[in-house]
Amino acid sequence: MATINFLYRSTKDKADLNLRLLFRLSDKDFVLGSKTKLEVSKEYWSKQHNQKRPKEISIANKQLEINQELLKIENHILSAFNSEDALNVSKEWLNLQMDLYYNPKAKDKAIPKSLVEYIDFYITYRKHELKDNSIKRCNVIKNKLMRFQEYRNKLILIKEVNDKFKNDFVDYLKSENYAQNTIQRDVVFIKTFCKHARFLGLETHPQLDTLKVDKQKVPKTYLSFNELALIEKANSLPDHLDNARDWLLISCYVGQRVSDFMRFTKEMIRVEEGKHLIEFTQKKTGKLMTVPLHEKVIEILNKRNGEFPRAISDQKYNDYIKDLCKDAELFNKVHGSKLVEVGEDSGKFRKEFKDYEKWELVSSHIGRRSFATNFYGKIPTTYLIYITGHSTETQFLQYIGKSNKDLAMEISKYF
Structure with missing residues (x-):
């Protein structure tokens, strides 16, 4: 049995409501969150939405409008939940169901099976999540893949992105004088596109998850x-x-x-x-x-x-x-x-x-x-990570170019 709650979680005067899906599986409680596109004011949600028999007709009409939309969303999510194995229900699954609610025709649209076409589909599909810089990077990689297709005179299918494709693509980019780390980043993006396609049901190659290109160690330039x-x-x-x-x-x-x-x-x-x-x-x-x-x-x-x-x-x-x-x-x-x-x-x-x-x-x-x-070493790393915004200490240390030897020497100060 699953239930749906709607919450106002913003500090702004107006914001989209959050959705919370709660269910129990194997004696464990799960709580998953997502966002709706139903915007309300903080004042309405906190003071007017739950009023019993409001005297003002405008508030009554607003309640009716909001409650009808919330009921539609709730029915959509619970219907999808009841048709799905609860083991497969995740935050990503919930976000997909919300996307399908607002874009129902997406179910009927043919999802592109070629990699180049899929990149456009990917950008459109994730238009509310991707930043401008990410979209720009996607299009840069798409243009490289278009040139690669023309070079080998063969369409790149998502299901054919395997080790041979990776090697051929890397060889092509090297012939075009691209740097090793640029190539490595492009392959990571291509894997992201393919994994997203797999999530939506498209066939991908068994070798996809193991594809890897080594990064070149580059000196980190800074001002002392x-x-x-x-x-x-x-x-x-x-x-x-x-x-x-x-x-x-x-x-x-x-x-x-x-x-x-x-x-x-x-x-x-x-x-x-x-x-x-x-x-x-x-x-x-x-x-x-x-x-x-x-x-x-x-x-x-x-x-x-x-x-x-x-x-x-x-x-x-x-x-x-x-x-x-x-x-x-x-x-x-x-x-x-x-x-x-x-x-x-x-x-x-x-x-x-x-x-x-x-x-x-x-x-x-x-x-x-x-x-x-x-x-680094003068201010606790935890505080530095807060200021720089890195997700983990490992990511931060890679950013400043600290090797295992550097870390060992830092540790030796305490011996």
Whole structure:
């Protein structure tokens, strides 16, 4: 026996109701959640929805409208639950049923069996979940697969994505001068598309789950505290580089992505117990963050009468901080990669790995990595992970390039 509850779980004045499915299996209680697309106000749900015989006709009509929709959703979910083996019921299953409720024709639509076509289907199917950057990556991979299809003159079927396909695809991308880690990421995405197709009932190859491409270890470029001091001391800078320098220093002490810190304003700051905190919502994750401001950031704000530097485009920021680090004489050679054009006027750019002067490898992401690397061992890793937003400590350590040997040396300090 399963039951359905509807909840208002948002802090906003208006929000979509949450659905909760409760059932018992083998003496164990399960609670699964999903979202509806039924928007109500917090005031209505908390004060008016459960009124008995409301005097206001508008409230009575609203109750009727809402209750009819909730009943339809409840009947749809419970009907699907009763037709399914409870062992197969999961959060993913519940989200699928909600999607089928709002897109019933999807049941009748033929699901594409070719990989290239399926990517468009995948983007449409998950349109409410995918971020713009994820959609962009999906389309980039789709274009590569289209060129690969043309190269081998054969349609790529989802059920044929096996070890031979992987090897042929990797060989093709290498012939096109793509970097090893780009290839590895593309194969991971392709597996994601195929696993999603399998979830919807399409046939996939038995080898799919074991497909793997090794990652190439790439040095993690960051700015040390000594290098940040050199950047800070650079003088006689034009206004645009001084502005970029302040953003770079801020990024190295708050550990956030450029899409977040470039939106900082003084209105986001509050002071509690003498500590300056900045509160914002991460653009990529949608996570509400409260981060303490380092004294270096406070110095920059004081220099600018409490204001953050002027916001500039990502492209200008990338260009300016390269010029800035060149002015700061960061000429030491480090191994890394940057995009270079393959052939004169080819319009094709690929990553090239070799030794570069450090200023050449500086980009907008270096602030977040510098923060994580510089403060590792100085601030508890749990706190660093909270600020950077990594899901696990393993993911965080990979991000800053810590090897098993590095960890062993860290542990040895306690012996």
